[in-house]
Amino acid sequence: MSxxxxxxxxxxxxxxxxxxxDAGFDVIVLDDLSTGFDWLVHPEASFVRGDVADAALVRRVVREHEVDAVVHFAARIVVPESVADPLGYYLANTAKSRSFLETLIALGVSNFIFSSTAAVYGMVGSDPVSEEAALxxxxxxxxxKLMTEWxxxxxAVAHSLRYVALRYFNVxxxxxxxxxxxxxxRATHLIKVAAEAALGKRAGIEIFGTDYPTPDGTCLRDYIHVTDLVAAHLDALRxxxxxxxxxxxxxxxxxxxxVREVVDTVKRVSGVDFPVRVAQRRAGDPAAIVAGAHCIKRDLGWSPKLADLDLIVAxxxxxxxxLGERNRI
Known part of the structure; x- marks a missing residue:
């Protein structure tokens, strides 16, 4: 099974x-390459270019490869962009996920891991937020994303489907x-943007709002290393x-x-003092959001190995x- x-x-x-x-699984990638890159796909994985809402394609892939588990990342993910294009986000993230699920359930795929988000919580305080918090x-x-969780x-109540929805914080x-x-x-992730500025790919960066109710006035976020994040997905699959x-x-x-702490860390680790400009707040940004991480450690046995901001930045x-070397080739 794959x-x-x-x-x-x-x-x-x-x-x-x-x-x-790396863990020895047979893997099939389904991606329309609207934001992804085929050269990022591991050569031992089977790659299929296409849309998750293409039911005929999904049926063919699942049957040919005897798929028994799905990890669903395909989505649009930029908060301010979603404010400007809400219907595009409900199409990509909700409607297409609904179509994908219908096809998978009809084929008997019973294990589903969903890429959700801490954005389902909205405005919360600086204390860690638990899974039981108001949505x-x-x-x-x-x-x-919350609609897809629903x-x-x-x-899962109506069919033989079991799932784990992982609410990501800042990857x-x-x-x-x-x-x-x-x-x-044109990425909007803070550490990515700051790294580009440190390497001269951008003239500098912007801090969006310095009047939030946080210790230094800038937004507070829980940054998780992408390798620790995908380890949680492996734990969920098992x-x-x-x-x-x-x-x-x-x-x-x-x-x-x-935000200021992250920017200062990128400057220190890179050794580069790049320009920083203060800009207005962005729509949809909560002041602070930090994970309550007890349940994932208890239920999945997840144990992060790279929980260090300097290491994430490095x-x-x-x-x-x-990436710069690749683009010059």
């Missing part, structure tokens, strides 16, 4: 494929071996294949850093340099 990874040519998806291949997303992105819950860094990293053009019940779990470290910088 694992289908939707969006496996993207940032997190490509790291998931690396982890699955009040403030952006179409967060709402589009669909999963209802589908950053790159594969420690330098095989993959954040390669998206949990489901062993018969585990459906779960919704936070995926973060349980502590946060402000790996991001190393990948950014490799």
């Amino acid at each position: 694992v289908l990874v939707s969006g496996g040519a993207g940032y997190i998806g490509s790291h998931m494929v690396l982890a699955l291949i 009040a997303p403030i952006s179409p992105y967060g709402r589009s 669909m999963l819950f209802d589908a 950053a860094g790159a594969d420690p071996a330098g095989r993959a990293g954040q390669s998206t053009r 949990y489901l294949r062993a018969g585990g019940a459906s779960r919704v779990l936070n995926c973060g470290y349980g502590w946060g850093y402000s 790996h991001a910088l190393s990948w950014e340099m490799r």
Whole structure:
């Protein structure tokens, strides 16, 4: 039996494929390459270019490769963009996930891991937020992901589907071996943007708002290394294949850093003092959000290995340099 990874040519998806291949799984990647890159896909994975909402294509792939588990990353993920294009986000993240699920359930695929988000919580305080917290997303992105969580819950009641939905906090860094990293053009991830500025790929960076109710006035976030994140997905896959019940779990470290702290860390690790400009707040940004990470450690046995901001930044910088070399070839 094999694992289908939707969006496996993207940032997190490509790291998931690396982890699955390293662990000895048979892997199929389904990606439309709207934001991903085929060169990021591990050569031992089977690659299919296409859309998760293409039911005929999904049926063919699942049957040909005897897929019994799916890890679903394919989505649009930029909060301000979702505010400007809400219907596009409900199409990509909700409607297409609904079509994907319908096809998979009809084929008897019973194990599903969903890439969700901490944006489902909305405005919370600086204390770690638990999975039991009220769900009040403030952006179409967060709402589009929450709708898919609801669909999963209802589908699991009605059908032989079991799932783990992982609510990501702020994913950053790159594969420690330098095989993959954040390669998206015009990326908005803070550590990615700051690494680009440190390497001269940008003239500088912007801090969006300095009047938030946080210690230094800038947004506070829980930054998780992408390799630790995909390790949680591997743990979830093993949990489901062993018969585990459906779960919704936070995926973060349980502590946060402000935007200014991250920028200062990138400057220190890179040795470059790049320009920083203060700009207005962005729509959809909560002041602070930090994971309550007790449940994922208890239920999946997840044990992060790279929970260090300096290390996350160093790996991001190393990948950014490799990316620059690749683009010059």
